[in-house]
Amino acid sequence: MQTMTLQNYSGASLLNARQLNLSMTLMLGEQARPKQIAKQQFMQLLNVLEALAMSSQVLFDGSIQQDDKQQLKDHNHLYHSFLDETNLVVTDQ
Known part of the structure; x- marks a missing residue:
């Protein structure tokens, strides 16, 4: 029998920004709280x-x-400031 070893990920x-915003909206109850949550949500x-x-x-x-980005920035303190936006890198090539 093989044993499985756990490794820390650091x-x-x-993540998709829309996914982050929808999850935060759901957790905060900013919209009417649904009686049931869809499996996808x-x-x-x-x-x-x-x-x-x-x-x-x-x-x-x-x-x-910009509106989606601002919503993430406004909620970043709820994520313990883990969220950072990626930037496109433009080169001369």
């Missing part, structure tokens, strides 16, 4: 919670709409 994770929420628990920081695409 790197960053990249539940899995997105678990994915966000896992990334927050297991990563040193969570990155999101910095080229998103």
